[in-house]
Amino acid sequence: MSQTQVLARKWRPKIFSELTGQDHVVRALTNALEQKRLHHAYLFTGTRGIGKTTIARILAKALNCEAGITSTPCGICSACTEIDGGRFVDLIEMDAASNTQVEKMRDLLENALYAPTVARYKIYIIDEVHMLSKSAFNAMLKTLEEPPEHVKFILATTDPQKIPVTVLSRCLQFNLKQIPLPLITAHLKHVLEQEQINCDVTSLQLLARSAQGSMRDALSILDQAIAFGGGRVEEARVRDMLGAIDQSYLYDLLDALGQKDGPRMLEVADAMETRSLSFDAALQDLATLLHRVALAQIVPSAIGEDTPERERILALAKTFVPEDIQLFYQIVIHGRSDLSQAPDEYAGFTMTLMRLLAFLPEYMPKMTEPGHDREIKRPSPSVSKTTEASETLPTSGTVEKAEAAKAAKATKATAEADEAENAGNATVGAAPAVSLFGSDWATVVSQLKLGIAKELAQNCEVKNVSANEIEFCVAETHKHLLPYQDRMQAALREHSGKPVRLKFSVGTITGMTPAELDNRKKQEKQLQAVAAIEADPFVRELVEHFDAKLIVSSIKSIQ
Structure with missing residues (x-):
């Protein structure tokens, strides 16, 4: 009985046109082959499973195809079929991770001096070349400097930083990119269609996302999903297999956040823990969802009609202002990086949720x-x-x-x-406005519910006040805070109970902003503290009799 071949090997590209997501490399190699501008050493860099070794083998076929040096090897001659089968005598593949010794490299290079047995070129593919020892690199260097005409080196690595510069300078280097999510999704769909297996878009997106840019990983996970689902690829089974977070949990969390409902958010977290869902994956998916909400707010056309849960995304986009979403995204990203240092994953996850609440403007639990x-x-x-x-x-x-x-x-x-x-x-008509917003602006700022707009209010200086309008001036260095003026106006209206209008200008201020006044008070207290220490009899005695010196920078006011 024949054994079924795994998808990652069965669907491994055999020609350049079948490669996905590496068009820049394919174009360069194709042009070089067609123009017969060949290099003696090629270096392919990039993360795992994105096609480094696959491109190396296709290049080997292109150089040794019996039809001649070509960018489109025939795939049917003995050289092409034997390279595809891994039994071509003049193609030597070595894994540097398990062959780091200099003796192995010397044996390989001594063999390189002999002409190829049947092929046009003797080709050496060295995978994870950065794992070679320093002595092995030195042994390789001489051959790279003066290579025989019949030898081509194709090196591959996930960490080019560890390769000596002397070796890098003698190679033609290509940096392979992580494959974008849409391309992986489309390729998985094509594979399943050819395999005659039904699937849904959400399942493919989940599988593609878990592959993290690696096509090989995507096909391996797809193989696992087919086996787990009994020959079918369905969203529920894929989520169970991956331990992925049900998107409804994430929407519930953000809905509760929009309502400032901390207890409800903890209930959702408890339900996730009961189902043993991955909190690390939850934060990753929550960051992805926040990214989509930000797109819906700023570039609505980026949320296509076929986007899953499109209506809920648009609803969340209206619940929060853009700057809140940006802040939430940063909190979630940092929360995920802090997860490993938390007492446990549940504590780290819920602490991130509490941080979202704490930084939500006007949240008062x-x-x-x-x-x-x-x-x-x-x-x-x-x-x-x-x-x-x-x-x-x-x-x-x-x-x-x-x-x-x-x-x-x-x-x-x-x-x-x-x-x-x-x-x-003040005049009778303008008295309430002046008393609230004129001479005592610093006190008003301390009373307003401003949230993220507080920094703008602290750096504003009142220039003119009428019954229903206040003119503020902001220094050039703080003009980047002006996007928060709508929040500041809303807070003032709520505080005064009047339809106050705000008018802002950028220019020179006299130093009467709340931030500057607060800074002056701190400086005065600091000077008083220094004077009090200098006047202390014990300190003076130390200075006079023991030549002691007072370190002013170490004095801090405790008032």
């Missing part, structure tokens, strides 16, 4: 006292309600709580005094 069901009220952004919130804290008499209440009352008194002063200096 409910908090309860330990051991009690009573909710702790959060301080409101408005000054008048800050005191009310602080008064609802438990009165256990701790110093921290007393200080918090005292500070809140002081803030209220200061704000009321400023408001009264501003009201006395």
Whole structure:
């Protein structure tokens, strides 16, 4: 009974036109063969399973085909068929990973001096050539410098950085690319059609994605999927085989994130753990989904009509603003890289979810006292309600709580005094606007729910104020923050309860931005701290009697 050949070998390309995703290499080799501009040494670099050895064998056929040197070997002559069968006497293949010794290389090079037995060229294919020892490379170098006319070297490696420069400079180098996902998907579909096996698009996309740019891996995984599915390739079975994440989980996570529903997100994570789904794969797929949402927001035409779950992707694109999606993508990417350092995968995954929530603008989760069901009220952004919130804290008499209440009352008194002063200096119609947004902009910024737009607000300087419009100026160095002006306007409208309009300009500021004022306060405190240390009797005694020197940079204000 004949044995079935695995797909990776059965569908291995035998001519250049059958290669997928390496058009740049094929074009260069084809032109060289047609023009008879041949090199004595070729080097193919790239990751696993993308066609390095396959191209080497096709090149060997092109050089030794009985029809002559050609870019389209016939495939039927004895040279072509024997090379395809791996039994051609003048084609020597060596795996450098298992033959690193210099003695092996010397034997090979001594044999290279003899003319080929039956072929036009004696061809040496050395795979994973970077694994050779330094002595083996030195032995090869002499032959590469003065190669016999009848010898061609074809080297392949996944790590060209480890090959000596002296060897690289004597080779014609081609860098093979990872094969794009659509090309792998199309090739798998073609293979299954020829094999007369039914499949669906989603299954092929899952298989192609798991191959990570390697066509050989894709065909091997496809073989496994056919066996796992009992001769059929179906989405449910492919997901089970790969441990892939059901896309509905990911959409549920983002839906819950859009609703700021932390408990629901943890429920989804628990369900994934119950099914023993891979959290690493979940973060990878979540990053892919966020990428599609970003495309839907910025380049909607990139989301084709045949895209799976297209409607849900478009719905998510409307739920979040583009800058949020960009931030989420970065959090998920970093979360995946941190997964190996987490206490366990579940902890690492859920920590990433909590990070998504924490950085979501205006996310305010409910908090309860330990051991009690009573909710702790959060301080409101408005000054008048800050005191009310602080008064609802438990009165256990701790110093921290007393200080918090005292500070809140002081803030209220200061704000009321400023408001009264501003009201006395402004016209009747514009008084509310000036008191809120004019002379005390730094205080207002500290009260607004700004989220990611806070940096813009801190670097704005108020130039002019009317009843319903505020003019701000931003320095040239901070103009990249202007895309957040809509968020800042929305926060001000919510804070004031009025349809406030904002107008921005880029120019010179006088240094009265909240960020600059805060920096000045920090500098003043630092100078006071340095002065206090310098005036300390013990420090002065050390300086006077022991020639001690005060390291000013080590002094930090604790206020």
